[in-house]
Amino acid sequence: ALLVALGLRWVRLPYTIALVLVGLVLGWLGGALLTDVELGGGLLSAELILFVLLPPLLFEGSAGMHIDRLKSNWRPIALLAIPGVLLNTLIIGLILWRLVWWGEDNGLLYGMLLGSILAATDPVSVLALVRTLGAPKRLSVLIEGESLFNDGTAVVIFNILLVAVLMMIAGGQLTAGELLTEAVASFLKVVLIGVIVGVVLGMVSNALLASTEDHLVEIALTVALAFGSFLFAEMVQGSGVIAVVVAGLLVGNHGVPQGMSATARIGLHHFWEVVAFLINSVLFLLIGYELQNVLSPSSNTFYLAMVGIGAALFARLVIFPLTSFSNMFQEKPISPRWQIAIFWGGLRGSIPIALILLLSHIVHDGATLAGFEGKVYLSESVYEVMLIVAFAVVLWTLVVQGLTMKPLLKKLGISGVLSESEFEYEVALAESIGSRAALRRLSEMRLQGLISEDDQEQLGESFRTQHADAERRIAELATSSLVHSSRVETARRELLLAQSEVLRDEERRGTLSASVAAKALKRLDEALSQSEYARESI
Template sequence: MNIPSLEGYLVLFLAIALLTIAITRRIAVPYTLGLVIIGLGLSVFGLLPNVHLTPPLVLFVFLPALLFEGAWSIRWHLVRAHWRTIFFLAGPGLLLSLGVIASILHILDGLDWGTAFLLAAILSPTDPVAVLSLFRQLHVDERLSTIIEGESLFNDGVAGSLYQTFLAVVLLTMQGHSSGGLQAWGEGVLTFLIEAGGAVALGLLVGWLMSRIVKRIDEPLMEVTLTIITAYGVYLVADQLHLSAIMAVIVAALVLGNYGRRVGLSENSRVAVDQFWSVLAFIANALIFLLVGVQLNPLALPLVPGEEMTTLLVAVFAVSVVLVARLALVLVVAARSMLTLSPRVRAMGPKQHVPRSWQLVIFWSGLRGALSLALVLALPTEIPHRSILVVSTYAVVFFTLLIQGITLRWLLKHIPSLQTPLPSAEASEEQVAETSV
């Protein structure tokens, strides 16, 4: 595509985004869901025949900006106040969901373990943009927003590393002999440890260095430019070093957005950086959700001749499996939350009780989006059952964005306790945590 055509599409998409926002605000629907519906309609009627959502566009253009803005804007004292819940959702909880999805797909659908875990990793990243937009409209408790946003940020980093791990397992198994399976799994685990651990170290180093640099500068334009260099630079460096680029950006942005903001940015610089990333994130989200809608065109599904019915059945089954895994995760969160109410556990330290109404919202807000689509489209063509993986991911993204995303508003409006604070004892603990930062 030449430059004038690219520029034309950019102007067209932004105009569509602004018109969609104007309409969705009148009907009180998140603009992101409106963009998905508009993009889907344009694609079905053949009005955008040459536009596609490509993995490089998502992974190297949109994703660094969205990850950086999300981690930059999240406040550490709120994360710290609910760090146990966030850590569980993005760590052990993610592994639990991964195991549930892979086991069901292997046992009931007959996918081999490597492919089943690969699809589970693709379906693991959550996309909270539409959810948080609804939260702001309905004034949902900020602490619940922090839990869901924090889960998504760290979830993306872990899921990205797991995707590389299981992709390596599948490729090594394809190339190996009868004993190659065990060797492939061992090398896959080692790959995960190196990618995730190295990315965290790189993100901490870059975040600290950039924080020291901005401390010596008091020029908003230069400091904004340094944040751009941080977001895209650390992503590219991590990718070249075969580390988790997603995790590296998240960690660097968390350090720069909390430590660097406090020690190195003046009030004018903070306002300038916040406004810049707010606008950039809005543009990126507008374009990416519109392109997600275009990509979800059911008339363009990559079905293999003779396997259409089997592929579609597996895709529909994948939607159910994802919901079951999310439910299992929330049930464990509920059990863990009940445990924190016991006197013995409470005596060990401040509790982090998750109210029942929050648990229901956490279950239904596990939307999937552009990252899952980018990961599945980036799969090599020689991967076994690739068409099943692609169509299954399309089905899950379609269901979670449109069905769950639209019905989530009704759910939030019928749970008035979401707007009320937690009990005063817990609130006072969080106030102490905030004042100590």
């Protein structure tokens, strides 16, 4: 993975896309390179995937999400994350049942199980492109928020359907009504428990973060929270995914800015960035090894790939009616251009790959099922079909959709101009800061007697000209782009946060009563959730 990252200096490819291609090549060469490993036998165990790989990825994503922006866009995110995932699972499952497993025992359940795997989006790669292009922040929030919460929904649905599939394989009886009732009850239970665990452990972690100033201890606390919240939620029959996401949101929006030192905040960001990089590297490379026994250039492989890609794209179309419905209740509706961007930005990556590798573990090692003796195994032929379909969808979304996202955003007029003005603004700002610093130093040298007044005048002429030109360009960009508005909005939020911090300090000292402070803090929180600039790009 490190060699791939270094090699990208000469090959202009997104890192995750390059990893997919290299992992596929290594999978083909795996027989010769790893003679002592049983390739195709599951290189990762279920425990390693669920309790080591997933929690850090989910925590890293949720901790970086601004909760006030999430609140202002909760309707479309909720619709995409819950009804959207359910509809995607149903549509993909029905298409795969009809075109792949028609007439087979448990064919519908196989299709639904694979549908739950492919229903989860993972737009890590495309978010990097969106931010690089300077696309609207709200669009990034919608894509990232959908990804975080639909991952949790999809994993819960996956676990429910997996139990149903294994029960039918083991010879159990399960009617459609029983499955639906059990699914709804189980879904509500595991989600509710996951939310409670995430809230409680997140609040406890925030209190602990505020009690220490050791940045190493503070970073270690976030690591313990990421893994501990997932493990504890699973132990009490809840959703570990939901627990991690909720805990990450609480710590990222309250514990980190209010209870962590500046050194710890910087270290925390870099630490989780490296963790996510390493885990994604492992997942994208290992999928190549998992495929080396089943991927072959045949008409059947091509057929399965086309069915999977077509089903995923067709099911993804549900975002248009869902976002249109949310627009009925939104002050700032999601435009058709943004709907297209969200549709095309629905990449599949880490979570679907992890769930597929989990099935590989069940194929080769089996799984125990309450009420049944012995282990239950998923058919290897069924798994091979799922593997081909899932990898084809992941490969299509990462390579085709990921590479075409940049020209699509430019074509839609969503980005391009903003990134150019951002760059010009940064250059002008840097020149202004640099020229001011040079002029200050020149004045200091004159006062110290190091240069004469004439020398100061002569040397300072170019810097004064540079400073005036930079200030002129900054003034032009402030009226012709969103850059200046965005920076002023950041300053406004900093001022509101400063007011909140002072009010909390005065409440602790007893200067203000708890009721007065609570009312004032509530007004400040409401102001934080709103932008003075009624432009959806802020």
